[in-house]
Amino acid sequence: WKVGKINHVAMAVPNMEKAASMYRDVLGAKVSEKMPQEEHGVYTVFVELGETKIELLHPLGDESPIQNFLDKNKSGGMHHICIEVDNIEEAIKDMKAKNIRTLTPTSKIGAHGKPVIFLHPKDCNGVLVELEEA
Amino acid sequence: WKVGKINHVAMAVPNMEKAASMYRDVLGAKVSEKMPQEEHGVYTVFVELGETKIELLHPLGDESPIQNFLDKNKSGGMHHICIEVDNIEEAIKDMKAKNIRTLTPTSKIGAHGKPVIFLHPKDCNGVLVELEEA
Numbered sequence: 001w002k003v004g005k006i007n008h009v010a011m012a013v014p015n016m017e018k019a020a021s022m023y024r025d026v027l028g029a030k031v032s033e034k035m036p037q038e039e040h041g042v043y044t045v046f047v048e049l050g051e052t053k054i055e056l057l058h059p060l061g062d063e064s065p066i067q068n069f070l071d072k073n074k075s076g077g078m079h080h081i082c083i084e085v086d087n088i089e090e091a092i093k094d095m096k097a098k099n100i101r102t103l104t105p106t107s108k109i110g111a112h113g114k115p116v117i118f119l120h121p122k123d124c125n126g127v128l129v130e131l132e133e134a
Numbered sequence: 135w136k137v138g139k140i141n142h143v144a145m146a147v148p149n150m151e152k153a154a155s156m157y158r159d160v161l162g163a164k165v166s167e168k169m170p171q172e173e174h175g176v177y178t179v180f181v182e183l184g185e186t187k188i189e190l191l192h193p194l195g196d197e198s199p200i201q202n203f204l205d206k207n208k209s210g211g212m213h214h215i216c217i218e219v220d221n222i223e224e225a226i227k228d229m230k231a232k233n234i235r236t237l238t239p240t241s242k243i244g245a246h247g248k249p250v251i252f253l254h255p256k257d258c259n260g261v262l263v264e265l266e267e268a
Contacts, residue, residue, distance in 0.1 A: 003161045003162050004184065005183055005185070005186065006140075006143070006183050006184060009140065009212075009215060011259060011261055014260075019259045022234075022257075022258060027137045027217065029137050049137065049138070049140050050185055050186070051139070051184055051186070052139065052140045075259065075260030076259040077212075077260040078143075078212035078215065081143060083183060095160070100156075121209065123156075124156060125145060125149075125152070125190075125209065125210040126145075126147075126148075126208075126209030126210030127145055127211060127212055
């Protein structure tokens with residue numbers, strides 16, 4: 001398997017309209033509509049900036065996986081980075097062989113309809129790293 | 135002025151060798167040598183992942199601007215994102231007109247020899263945003 005480009009950098013934001021406006025109206029970037037991702041417990045907005053996007057995340061529902069992050073980071077902050085791989089199952093085998101923990105035992109289908117897996121921040125220098133099959 | 139691509143995502147790391155090894159030996163990315171940036175108080179390593187790089191930062195000297203971040207985030211973490219602009223002086227004028235604060239009154243020469251400026255995290259949804267003239 002081979003590593004590819006950075007697909008996106010995800011930021012959790014307390015106010016989606018304000019955050020989208022900052023990227024659209026202040027920086028002049030192309031910004032998508034706000035989309036509910038029911039199965040992931042988040043609203044998403046994508047900011048297009050070349051081949052790597054910024055993904056703005058805001059909680060959806062009572063058990064959103066980013067609520068805890070926003071409770072600790074009230075102004076918002078960088079939440080994770082998503083790196084593409086060409087073959088996620090081979091990449092996962094290799095992570096396990098190299099003692100990099102994954103947050104789930106197997107890959108899941110992510111917001112883009114592609115299989116993804118998260119690597120444990122403690123094994124990635126304090127950074128939550130998502131791998132996504134390109 | 136126009137916004138461009140994401141130049142890099144910077145991560146502060148407590149152990150540069152371990153961090154570089156994770157990207158080089160586990161993920162298989164191309165990783166630069168460790169470089170001292172005396173005037174910025176950091177060591178840098180660049181990880182090449184398509185057109186957006188990861189910049190690994192480790193403190194250099196007693197007054198490194200990232201020591202405080204590492205004191206609060208002992209495992210490391212995402213520190214800032216750098217977005218390219220085609221004309222930084224025009225961009226700075228526009229930021230001021232739109233009430234986005236900058237951390238310094240004027241641009242400075244950054245690690246790549248290009249003028250850069252940092253925007254205040256409080257005006258950018260909790261995220262430290264660097265603008266770099268491409």
